[in-house]
Amino acid sequence: MDDPFDLSREAAYLAWRTRKLRAYPAEITDLRVSIGRLDRPTQAERSALKTRIDSFNMALVQVDPGEINAEALLSFTRALGLRRTDANLFADASAVSSICATARTSDETGRGGGDIGETATPGDFIPYTNKALSWHTDGYYNAPDAQVGAWCLFCVRAARDGGENGLIDHEMLYLRLRDASPQHIVALSDPRALGIPAHVRDGRTLRPESIGPVFSVRGGCLHMRYSARGRHVIWRDTADTHAARDALHRLFSRPDVFTFRCTLRPGEGLVSNNVLHCRSGFEDEDDPAKARLLYRLRFLDRIAID
Ligand SMILES: [Fe+2]
Numbered sequence: 419m420d421d422p423f424d425l426s427r428e429a430a431y432l433a434w435r436t437r438k439l440r441a442y443p444a445e446i447t448d449l450r451v452s453i454g455r456l457d458r459p460t461q462a463e464r465s466a467l468k469t470r471i472d473s474f475n476m477a478l479v480q481v482d483p484g485e486i487n488a489e490a491l492l493s494f495t496r497a498l499g500l501r502r503t504d505a506n507l508f509a510d511a512s513a514v515s516s517i518c519a520t521a522r523t524s525d526e527t528g529r530g531g532g533d534i535g536e537t538a539t540p541g542d543f544i545p546y547t548n549k550a551l552s553w554h555t556d557g558y559y560n561a562p563d564a565q566v567g568a569w570c571l572f573c574v575r576a577a578r579d580g581g582e583n584g585l586i587d588h589e590m591l592y593l594r595l596r597d598a599s600p601q602h603i604v605a606l607s608d609p610r611a612l613g614i615p616a617h618v619r620d621g622r623t624l625r626p627e628s629i630g631p632v633f634s635v636r637g638g639c640l641h642m643r644y645s646a647r648g649r650h651v652i653w654r655d656t657a658d659t660h661a662a663r664d665a666l667h668r669l670f671s672r673p674d675v676f677t678f679r680c681t682l683r684p685g686e687g688l689v690s691n692n693v694l695h696c697r698s699g700f701e702d703e704d705d706p707a708k709a710r711l712l713y714r715l716r717f718l719d720r721i722a723i724d
Pocket of ligand 1: 554555556695
């Protein structure tokens, strides 16, 4: 097998690299696909999504805002081959999380936390505030064998101001890092490369420690597990790891990783194979019924459209 992510297969890597770069540079509008019925995408719509996903690991979906509800989202994601949802703290019964700022009433957010919810409130976590979120992939704190392969994020209501997402195809980061030095790939593929301490509150472990690689190859596909945050993160303490982490960090300001920027409007959604993303802070309307509201689903699967 010619695995482009095998460091000993230079020819396979170069062939993959050439194919990969053919799609870039690209604009956010190149990612857009209009869907008539979210719960029942047509073959042509699925094919248009597949083209974007194959090139960029993500697509921007446009639907009538009235189409967006939990049931339709689950049907839509099933049509993309996504079945195994990632159980997370605040997903409701159908695994759809409502992302909005502050701990509003649980009736509005639909977040039941079970026994964990009694001690950890959504406001404890930055995604559920109006603060900026640094670069990360979803589920970096999950166990290595329960990594998030794909996610989707759909906008019901936008913020009054801000809430812009940055998005980078993680394969593009890999490509630039490997070009800079294969040693960076070696360091970041080490199973001890990146640790996230356990989340403990009042003596209870709400989430165990997670230690694993940044880059791994799963079923022949490249997976990335990453958080740019500076606190509550433990990088393997070797010179190679620190050099690779710094090189990766510097890429975020380089134009040739082709960062997409997008502020989701009502009816717009992103689907991705868990690409790198960040979010700017935002200002909301005072009325909670008009405040920013996004629906999110996470899956252990990657997108597979036939
Ligand atoms: Fe995220």
